[in-house]
Amino acid sequence: MQRLVKATIDLPALRRNYALARCRADGRQVWPVVKADAYGHGMFEVARALADADGFCVADLDEGLQLRVAGITQPILVIQGVHSGAGLAAAAEAGLTLGVHGTEQLELIEKDASKLASGSLRLWLKIETGMHRLGLEAEKTLEAQDRLSGLAAVAELGLMTHFACADSADHPLTEAQATAFGRVALSAKGPTSACNSAALLTGCYRNDTVVRPGIMLYGASPLLGRSAAGLELAPVMTLHSRILAVKEVPAGCSVGYGASWTASEDTRIGIVAVGYGDGYPRHAPSGTPVRVDGCEVHTLGRVSMDSLTVDLRRAAQVRVGDEVVLWGQGLAVDEVATAAGTIGYELLTGVSSRVPREYRVAEAT
Numbered sequence: 482m483q484r485l486v487k488a489t490i491d492l493p494a495l496r497r498n499y500a501l502a503r504c505r506a507d508g509r510q511v512w513p514v515v516k517a518d519a520y521g522h523g524m525f526e527v528a529r530a531l532a533d534a535d536g537f538c539v540a541d542l543d544e545g546l547q548l549r550v551a552g553i554t555q556p557i558l559v560i561q562g563v564h565s566g567a568g569l570a571a572a573a574e575a576g577l578t579l580g581v582h583g584t585e586q587l588e589l590i591e592k593d594a595s596k597l598a599s600g601s602l603r604l605w606l607k608i609e610t611g612m613h614r615l616g617l618e619a620e621k622t623l624e625a626q627d628r629l630s631g632l633a634a635v636a637e638l639g640l641m642t643h644f645a646c647a648d649s650a651d652h653p654l655t656e657a658q659a660t661a662f663g664r665v666a667l668s669a670k671g672p673t674s675a676c677n678s679a680a681l682l683t684g685c686y687r688n689d690t691v692v693r694p695g696i697m698l699y700g701a702s703p704l705l706g707r708s709a710a711g712l713e714l715a716p717v718m719t720l721h722s723r724i725l726a727v728k729e730v731p732a733g734c735s736v737g738y739g740a741s742w743t744a745s746e747d748t749r750i751g752i753v754a755v756g757y758g759d760g761y762p763r764h765a766p767s768g769t770p771v772r773v774d775g776c777e778v779h780t781l782g783r784v785s786m787d788s789l790t791v792d793l794r795r796a797a798q799v800r801v802g803d804e805v806v807l808w809g810q811g812l813a814v815d816e817v818a819t820a821a822g823t824i825g826y827e828l829l830t831g832v833s834s835r836v837p838r839e840y841r842v843a844e845a846t
């Protein structure tokens with residue numbers, strides 16, 4: 482039997498968002514971020530749909546190797562780099578570009594570089610500019626560049642950083658990070674890369690040679706207080722399911738686990754075949770928006786593993802079998818995320834493997 486819950490992935494919408502990123506990149510290379518299974522959209526399908534991308538970014542070695550096995554030939558940046566000699570050798574063999582964010586990684590590369598083929602290593606040093614998460618201090622970066630550029634295995638030495646607050650308009654840390662990166666980037670011997678989606682859209686830094694957009698490609702907003710539609714981004718994933726049952730709950734009766742919602746009047750409710758086992762957030766409170774048959778309704782009571790409940794008092798026409806949109810077309814994932822106290826990134830990446838992905842490859846006519 483086919484599952485009622487599905488995620489439809491609109492590849493033409495992905496390409497339109499990517500075209501917008503290219504336009505904003507204004508001649509810089511665009512390396513889409515496809516880590517975490519392309520934010521839940523399917524890493525292979527997304528990479529193949531963006532066949533003209535200049536490169537791709539993933540979080541770890543396994544993701545990079547999987548893309549190579551799938552036949553992706555563009556440069557691939559492994560953001561977190563490698564953590565062992567075997568990882569270094571595998572990355573060199575597969576022609577992956579490695580982020581280098583700490584002294585342990587530098588020492589590993591210096592120790593093992595002589596075992597690798599000449600010109601087989603592409604390294605991007607990650608600079609600490611204000612995120613205080615991963616990265617080498619500016620002075621250490623300059624010293625590392627000198628040391629690594631003398632190694633025969635090293636073919637490319639890039640520089641990168643990551644903004645902490647580019648999503649908030651005019652946050653002072655963004656300017657401080659841009660200035661700090663710009664200063665070190667003057668010494669660059671290869672590509673430089675700073676911009677994520679938010680930085681690309683705000684234009685807070687324009688001097689890098691490679692941009693790394695993620696969330697904007699998937700049609701969610703990277704900017705606080707700005708809607709995806711207002712930024713001309715189209716939703717790529719629509720998570721949808723169907724009404725499993727419709728019933729009347731008498732006034733005074735509660736619904737669902739924990740009896741957390743009680744009807745104050747006789748209430749028509751719908752049970753939807755989707756739950757936290759599919760990646761719908763269990764912490765979404767009563768009142769989270771859902772679309773049924775073109776109307777916005779709201780959840781009530783607790784989200785269960787395989788179902789949730791919606792209030793149908795203002796949608797009397799809804800019947801068993803009707804389509805329900807949890808987010809995507811007609812209901813922005815950011816709206817659901819705000820109601821659930823999280824971000825679109827978490828909802829999109831959290832859609833579980835039991836939800837079948839269906840790919841739309843052509844523009845709707």
Ligand SMILES: Cc1ncc(COP(=O)(O)O)c(C=O)c1O
Nearest residue numbers: 514560643677678693694695696
């Ligand atoms: C290093 C790095 N660059 C770029 C991105 C893409 O960011 P966004 O999805 O906000 O565009 C991420 C995402 O987490 C990242 O970790």
